[in-house]
Amino acid sequence: MNKRDHVLNAVLLSLGISLILTRAIAWEALVAFVAIGPPIILGALLPDVDTVIGVHRKTFHNVWILGFLLVFPALFGNLHYVWIGVLTHFALDLLGNQYGMGVFYPLPGFYDIPVGVNVDSRWADVVTLLVTAFELGVVYLLVQAGLEAQLATPSIPEILQLTLTVLGV
Numbered sequence: 001m002n003k004r005d006h007v008l009n010a011v012l013l014s015l016g017i018s019l020i021l022t023r024a025i026a027w028e029a030l031v032a033f034v035a036i037g038p039p040i041i042l043g044a045l046l047p048d049v050d051t052v053i054g055v056h057r058k059t060f061h062n063v064w065i066l067g068f069l070l071v072f073p074a075l076f077g078n079l080h081y082v083w084i085g086v087l088t089h090f091a092l093d094l095l096g097n098q099y100g101m102g103v104f105y106p107l108p109g110f111y112d113i114p115v116g117v118n119v120d121s122r123w124a125d126v127v128t129l130l131v132t133a134f135e136l137g138v139v140y141l142l143v144q145a146g147l148e149a150q151l152a153t154p155s156i157p158e159i160l161q162l163t164l165t166v167l168g169v
């Protein structure tokens with residue numbers, strides 16, 4: 001997706017997460033949006049730095065970058081929520097269009113989930129909204145499962161536990 005779609009996705013996702021976390025359309029939701037919107041939006045813009053530095057859809061579009069930003073808040077006490085912006089960027093690139101990314105770069109391989117539309121399609125905004133709705137559904141389920149603190153500062157042991165569970169180890 002293009003920069004406009006990534007920003008639209010990140011702004012709507014930030015707004016939705018703020019409403020989910022505060023459980024009300026109220027002053028608290030606006031404060032939450034002001035607090036978490038900028039890091040999520042910056043995270044959503046970060047992967048496309050590789051249009052200038054490195055190889056586009058590879059250098060900053062991989063699980064290593066995401067993993068680094070997942071553990072960063074627990075290790076250093078800042079960059080909370082940035083990982084959500086990066087992950088939503090990846091989700092939009094993998095689900096929203098038909099190009100894909102080097103998920104394990106610098107290891108070989110270029111991956112895509114075979115759905116989505118061309119970046120220039122007139123349906124790109126609709127697909128962006130659908131992916132955003134899907135992401136908000138996942139966030140809602142995480143919050144309902146009592147994992148809302150993980151959104152700001154993911155716990156390294158819990159990430160490892162979840163990864164092992166997903167891998168069936």
Ligand SMILES: [Zn+2]
Pocket residue numbers: 001047048057061089093
């Ligand atoms: Zn991208």
